[in-house]
Amino acid sequence: MVYLLLENGFEMCEALVPVDVLRRGGVDVVTVGVSDMSVTSSHGVVVTADKAFSDISVSDMEMLIIPGGQPGVDNLWENDSVKELVRKVYGAGINMAAICAAPIILARLGILDGKKCVCYPSCSEELKDAQFCDGVGVMKDGNIITGRAAGDAYDFAFAILEALRGAEEVNKVKSAVCYE
Numbered sequence: 001m002v003y004l005l006l007e008n009g010f011e012m013c014e015a016l017v018p019v020d021v022l023r024r025g026g027v028d029v030v031t032v033g034v035s036d037m038s039v040t041s042s043h044g045v046v047v048t049a050d051k052a053f054s055d056i057s058v059s060d061m062e063m064l065i066i067p068g069g070q071p072g073v074d075n076l077w078e079n080d081s082v083k084e085l086v087r088k089v090y091g092a093g094i095n096m097a098a099i100c101a102a103p104i105i106l107a108r109l110g111i112l113d114g115k116k117c118v119c120y121p122s123c124s125e126e127l128k129d130a131q132f133c134d135g136v137g138v139m140k141d142g143n144i145i146t147g148r149a150a151g152d153a154y155d156f157a158f159a160i161l162e163a164l165r166g167a168e169e170v171n172k173v174k175s176a177v178c179y180e
Helices: 012-024 072-077 080-091 103-108 121-126 150-165 167-176
Strands: 002-006 029-033 038-040 046-048 063-066 095-099 138-141 144-147
Touching: 002 012, 012 029, 012 046, 012 150, 012 167, 063 080, 063 150, 072 080, 072 103, 080 095, 080 103, 095 103, 095 150, 103 121, 103 144, 138 150, 144 150, 150 167
Parallel strands: 002 029, 002 063, 063 095, 095 144
Antiparallel strands: 038 046, 138 144
């Protein structure tokens, strides 16, 4: 099961493009309402989450995805249960993906120390102990995938799909959505 966290202030395309691409690729992905089942994006679009945060478990998790957006990332960071979940996921060696401002959550928890990663350019100062790869849209280092920004949402989603189901499935989905 792939879980994607939704908190008020999330960036819509960084969350919903991966959901769409992964579901097209046959991945069971569930959106998770962290504070509420009804979640408002950073631009005022309301989305209903599939599952409540209290109902998810690390035991059935294949990947955790954290979209960016402000104040969504700040809201996630202020939630101790989210930080505890991220630590458990990392400790269990489960795949993780974060885009835009969300990699700073991983960086603040020490998860990106020594790893190649990207994030929204103005957040890069938070990646002190990571290897920030400037000018790159998506970076995979081990079981962690990071994305730069909303404009990289499809490439981020395809990198996640490839990590979970392989290049052949990515090519099928790219063809289906006319991605060139």
